Amino acid sequence: MTLPSTYADRNCSLARTLEVVGERWTLMIVRDAFFGVTRFGDFAAELGIPRAVLTSRLKSLVQEGVLTREGDAPGGVEYRLTAKGIALWPALRAFMNWGDEFYSPAGAKRTFRHDQDAGLIDQDGRCQECGTVVRVPEIRIERGPGFEPTESDPVSEAITTSRRLLEPVTAARTPAPAAG
Numbered sequence: 001m002t003l004p005s006t007y008a009d010r011n012c013s014l015a016r017t018l019e020v021v022g023e024r025w026t027l028m029i030v031r032d033a034f035f036g037v038t039r040f041g042d043f044a045a046e047l048g049i050p051r052a053v054l055t056s057r058l059k060s061l062v063q064e065g066v067l068t069r070e071g072d073a074p075g076g077v078e079y080r081l082t083a084k085g086i087a088l089w090p091a092l093r094a095f096m097n098w099g100d101e102f103y104s105p106a107g108a109k110r111t112f113r114h115d116q117d118a119g120l121i122d123q124d125g126r127c128q129e130c131g132t133v134v135r136v137p138e139i140r141i142e143r144g145p146g147f148e149p150t151e152s153d154p155v156s157e158a159i160t161t162s163r164r165l166l167e168p169v170t171a172a173r174t175p176a177p178a179a180g
């Protein structure tokens with residue numbers, strides 16, 4: 001989706017950002033990438049997104065440098081977040097917090113902990129145990145009190161078990177060389 005040029009042409013960073021991640025599926029794809037989804041078929045299964053739409057969104061995320069497309073992985077093509085993509089984490093976390101606060105009466109769907117000391121990470125990304133701002137690969141994700149199990153495809157199952165962000169879900173199914 002492209003915003004009308006009259007809007008995008010304005011010198012506004014928010015307009016430019018929404019050009020990249022404002023479309024309905026895009027942040028969901030980015031979220032799944034943080035949760036360790038790397039394969040086309042796994043994104044399709046987890047999100048229930050039409051394949052043509054997924055193809056187009058992945059292509060534009062690669063073009064924008066949010067994802068890389070790596071074709072030499074043992075099991076085929078893999079999509080990974082770049083540093084630019086990982087920089088979206090605080091924004092994504094803020095959207096999730098907002099949804100938990102206003103649309104999840106049972107509490108947070110997911111909780112985030114510092115992998116090293118199991119300290120809860122607050123809304124500013126700081127570990128409540130050691131006080132550091134936790135880097136994305138050191139964040140452990142767990143089911144929160146408001147978690148509701150839905151369809152149980154293997155990918156959804158894998159990304160809702162306790163794991164570190166960016167750890168590929170494929171590693172849980174087939175032993176593969178550690179991600180670089």
Ligand SMILES: [Zn+2]
Binds near residue numbers: 119127128
């Ligand atoms: Zn800590």
